[in-house]
Amino acid sequence: MRLRLSEDDAAFREEMREFFTTQVPSEIRESFAQGREHSKDDIVAAQRILNAAGIAVPAWPAEWGGRDWSPLRRHIWLEEMRFANVPPPLSFNASMIGPVIAAFGSQELKERFLPATANLDIWWSQGFSEPDAGSDLASLRTTAVRDGDEYVVNGQKTWTTLGQHGDWIFTLVRTDPQAPKRQMGISLLLVDMTSPGVTVRPIELIDGSFEVNEVWFDQVRVPVENLVGEEGQGWTYAKFLLGNERVGVAPVASIKRALADAKRIAATGGPGGSSLLDDPLVAARIAELENRLLALELTALRVVANSDEGKPHPASSVLKLNGTETQQAVTELLVDLAGPAALALGDGDGAQGLPHWAAHASPRYLNMRKASIYGGSNEIQRTIIAGTILGL
Amino acid sequence: MDFELDSEQTALREAVRDLLNDAYASTEARRAVQADDPGFGEKTWLQLAEMGVLGLPFAEDVGGMEAGPVEVGLVAEELGRVIAPEPFVEAVVLAGGLVDAVGTADQRTALLGGLSDGSTLLGFAHTEPGSRWSPSAESVRAERRGDGWALTGVKTPVVAGARADVLVVSARTDAGTELFLVTGEDADRASFRTTDGGRAATVTFEGTAARVLGEAGVDRTDAIAQAVARAQIAACREAVGAMERALWLTVDYLKTRKQFGVTLSTFQALKFRAADMYVQLELARSTALWATLLLDAGGDALDAASRASVQVAEAARHIGQEAVQLHGGIAMTAEYSAGHYLARLLVLTHALGDRTHHLSRLASNLEGHRWVDPLAYGSATA
Ligand SMILES: Cc1cc2nc3c(=O)[nH]c(=O)nc-3n(C[C@H](O)[C@H](O)[C@H](O)COP(=O)(O)OP(=O)(O)OC[C@H]3O[C@@H](n4cnc5c(N)ncnc54)[C@H](O)[C@@H]3O)c2cc1C
Numbered sequence A: 001m002r003l004r005l006s007e008d009d010a011a012f013r014e015e016m017r018e019f020f021t022t023q024v025p026s027e028i029r030e031s032f033a034q035g036r037e038h039s040k041d042d043i044v045a046a047q048r049i050l051n052a053a054g055i056a057v058p059a060w061p062a063e064w065g066g067r068d069w070s071p072l073r074r075h076i077w078l079e080e081m082r083f084a085n086v087p088p089p090l091s092f093n094a095s096m097i098g099p100v101i102a103a104f105g106s107q108e109l110k111e112r113f114l115p116a117t118a119n120l121d122i123w124w125s126q127g128f129s130e131p132d133a134g135s136d137l138a139s140l141r142t143t144a145v146r147d148g149d150e151y152v153v154n155g156q157k158t159w160t161t162l163g164q165h166g167d168w169i170f171t172l173v174r175t176d177p178q179a180p181k182r183q184m185g186i187s188l189l190l191v192d193m194t195s196p197g198v199t200v201r202p203i204e205l206i207d208g209s210f211e212v213n214e215v216w217f218d219q220v221r222v223p224v225e226n227l228v229g230e231e232g233q234g235w236t237y238a239k240f241l242l243g244n245e246r247v248g249v250a251p252v253a254s255i256k257r258a259l260a261d262a263k264r265i266a267a268t269g270g271p272g273g274s275s276l277l278d279d280p281l282v283a284a285r286i287a288e289l290e291n292r293l294l295a296l297e298l299t300a301l302r303v304v305a306n307s308d309e310g311k312p313h314p315a316s317s318v319l320k321l322n323g324t325e326t327q328q329a330v331t332e333l334l335v336d337l338a339g340p341a342a343l344a345l346g347d348g349d350g351a352q353g354l355p356h357w358a359a360h361a362s363p364r365y366l367n368m369r370k371a372s373i374y375g376g377s378n379e380i381q382r383t384i385i386a387g388t389i390l391g392l
Numbered sequence B: 001m002d003f004e005l006d007s008e009q010t011a012l013r014e015a016v017r018d019l020l021n022d023a024y025a026s027t028e029a030r031r032a033v034q035a036d037d038p039g040f041g042e043k044t045w046l047q048l049a050e051m052g053v054l055g056l057p058f059a060e061d062v063g064g065m066e067a068g069p070v071e072v073g074l075v076a077e078e079l080g081r082v083i084a085p086e087p088f089v090e091a092v093v094l095a096g097g098l099v100d101a102v103g104t105a106d107q108r109t110a111l112l113g114g115l116s117d118g119s120t121l122l123g124f125a126h127t128e129p130g131s132r133w134s135p136s137a138e139s140v141r142a143e144r145r146g147d148g149w150a151l152t153g154v155k156t157p158v159v160a161g162a163r164a165d166v167l168v169v170s171a172r173t174d175a176g177t178e179l180f181l182v183t184g185e186d187a188d189r190a191s192f193r194t195t196d197g198g199r200a201a202t203v204t205f206e207g208t209a210a211r212v213l214g215e216a217g218v219d220r221t222d223a224i225a226q227a228v229a230r231a232q233i234a235a236c237r238e239a240v241g242a243m244e245r246a247l248w249l250t251v252d253y254l255k256t257r258k259q260f261g262v263t264l265s266t267f268q269a270l271k272f273r274a275a276d277m278y279v280q281l282e283l284a285r286s287t288a289l290w291a292t293l294l295l296d297a298g299g300d301a302l303d304a305a306s307r308a309s310v311q312v313a314e315a316a317r318h319i320g321q322e323a324v325q326l327h328g329g330i331a332m333t334a335e336y337s338a339g340h341y342l343a344r345l346l347v348l349t350h351a352l353g354d355r356t357h358h359l360s361r362l363a364s365n366l367e368g369h370r371w372v373d374p375l376a377y378g379s380a381t382a
Helices: A007-023 A026-033 A040-052 A071-083 A091-104 A107-118 A234-243 A252-268 A280-305 A314-337 A339-343 A349-353 A356-372 A378-389 B007-023 B027-035 B042-050 B069-081 B088-102 B105-117 B221-256 B268-296 B301-332 B338-348 B355-363
Strands: A124-127 A143-147 A150-157 A168-174 A186-192 A198-203 A212-223 B122-125 B141-145 B148-159 B166-173 B176-183 B188-193 B199-212
Touching: A007 A071, A026 A040, A071 A252, A071 A280, A091 A107, A091 A124, A091 A168, A091 A234, A143 A168, A150 A168, A150 A186, A168 A234, A186 A212, A186 A234, A252 A280, A252 A314, A280 A314, A280 B268, A280 B301, A280 B355, A314 A339, A314 A356, A314 A378, A314 B268, A339 A356, A378 B268, B007 B042, B007 B069, B069 B088, B069 B221, B069 B268, B088 B105, B088 B122, B088 B166, B088 B221, B122 B148, B141 B199, B148 B166, B148 B176, B166 B199, B176 B221, B221 B268, B221 B301, B221 B338, B268 B301, B301 B338, B301 B355
Parallel strands: A124 A168, B122 B166, B141 B166
Antiparallel strands: A143 A150, A150 A212, A168 A186, A198 A212, B141 B148, B148 B199, B166 B176, B176 B199, B188 B199
16 A cells, blocks of 8 residues: 555656646636636647647557556546646547447548547547437437448437537437347447538527537438447447546546635635635535545545456446536535625626626536536436445 | 555455454344443453554564554454454554653553553543543643652543553643553543443542653643544544445345335335445545555644544444434344444544544635645645
8 A cells, every 4th residue: 555656657747747737828728727618629729739749549549549558647647637727638539439439440440530539630429318318328219221331310319519519420329120129229320410411409508508419310321331330239339438438537636626716716705805714614615525525536546546457446436426526516615605696697798897707606507517417327326336336 | 556455464454354253253242242341352352462463553672563554544444344342543543652652762662562462451541521622631630749740630531441551641731731651540440331332431530640651841732633643544444444334234234124025125215325325435435545545654644634534424424324224123223233333433433533623623724725635745735
């Protein structure tokens, strides 16, 4: 047992810190530090800088740009990036479809897509969920019917995050409605979003933002070579994709920054610049959150420090559940620190007189409720813990 | 960074686990031991001594094993698992730790040798009626008498105080708070049963003869705070062991108990509550392990103890109470162990400072750091 990083890992941490704080333009990092979401251009620019340095997709196989890093190093890489306010590589590309194509795609698919995916020349969208297939994803109804060298796709996907930027969408479709088990009739298809018959319609969220979309497929013709792996194996690939990444499940460094900001704000956020930390209830709440975050970070470190590749550390299952709850708790803290300014939904129009952080506290709070819904809701996480760890 | 035991540590854990599993194979066995004074197993205590466990943290030249917080922590966790009543944390980590930190060479040799071989049980008499985890003595006073000292005042509760051969007593002097050694028999000791079935004593000093621990005239408030923090971290590990067993006891019960014609494990409301217990357990375990490693690395023991205690105490309440609730009525009986886990967890998270106490400390020191970096070597909050 040893707390300290090995000398090599400590040097690696320094190297990453140096890279992110000197090689990624400060405009990109500062705009995020000031509470704005990363723009598409920032995300693309950052990923290309990382890719040029060979550190955009470290978890991929080496021949496609991966690095043979330990889980601990991948954790350090990601946490240092988040800490420096660098937008992480687009998860749809780097953590989802890239590893699936690398593991199950044909050589042709790999050559066609992996370099462009790593470099974010293609912006991928994830087309899994449907209006009637959420947690119960296997009930999906979008169909793909073989017609010569093409599939004809019909149906509707929804919740497609940043689909408005999407060039391509990886989508789960039903290729065999007669399959004995519904999971067996599902395939994974790559669809060019400029194909005729694809319609993307934005959905406004409760914070007024537009980050998710409905995607409609109406007689969309997709060449059969865009099938990933084998027909009918889509469910297996989807499970691989969703369970693939155990590193970085809980965005500890981002939460840490947000909480440190909240504490700094609280120190002068009271009437006349007084400190809200003088209120013992506020101070206790922040102390509690710092400690919860410490426990979360340590659990993440335990998982990456002692993870056999292939065999998940049992404690990894708590990271999504507790990570999202902690992340949400910090947005709750900020909305409460904002006081009456929490009535503002951003600092546009007449709300310009309010401090930026206070005016943005409510939309961020509302937006962050999503974290415990997507990526396997927290109820699904509890089901997994009860089932796979406790055997209930 | 590495959170796993090495092979020697694993061997130690297995040996301690085997010994304790034999001694406390059943709830009845533990209750039988606790029924009679001194409330723990004298035989088990001697077996732990033979194994070297009672001398773990002390230097070899005073009869110890020269092991560190990691070994101490893993032993505590094993004790917690079977809620063994032996006062390892109080006698070895706390009272022994103080003798080790403050005592003269002769005192260390005499007392730590006896502690390690099981012949001398040490107790720490520090808490006073109405005091709440202060590191200094308030009402118990020490005055010079001839070559030695005389103590006056009351200490309570003193864990294993009636059985202790030698008491380490904190008392006020002109220098502040100093530490003294009192032969157990010389004090007036009234024993009582504690919440967890153990024993504590109210110890009354009426001009009782005492020797100063270490050099006279030095305020020992910091030394006490440090030793208490180290003991608190060991107690956190003991609580983690207890919580782990309480969780699995509950899970096993859910799988076997039938109501409405099915096992309780078919009810999702109960599965989710068990899952939440697991989450709490792992978060607490991570923090307690980290505090142990921070001690090992020479970090800030007080901060680490408070951080571990806040997390562990929250988990202990949650897991202890849920273990009882999910068992239903059976857990209310003294015959069944679920309630014993709750009671033991209560004691472990109160004896040296409860959650509110530690959270207040953290809350009053928020502005000393921007954020908490667990990897910052030497200090939790650099
Ligand atoms: C902002 C946002 C972005 C998203 N981005 C994408 C994306 O890019 N691509 C994509 O494919 N999908 C995306 N999703 C969809 C997301 O994966 C689903 O919302 C999620 O799977 C939950 O499905 P649902 O919303 O239909 O809720 P439902 O499954 O209908 O669940 C409703 C409630 O019931 C609970 N529940 C469901 N089943 C159980 C059960 N068995 N036991 C106990 N409780 C249960 C849920 O936890 C939830 O609380 C996104 C969602 C959001 C909100």
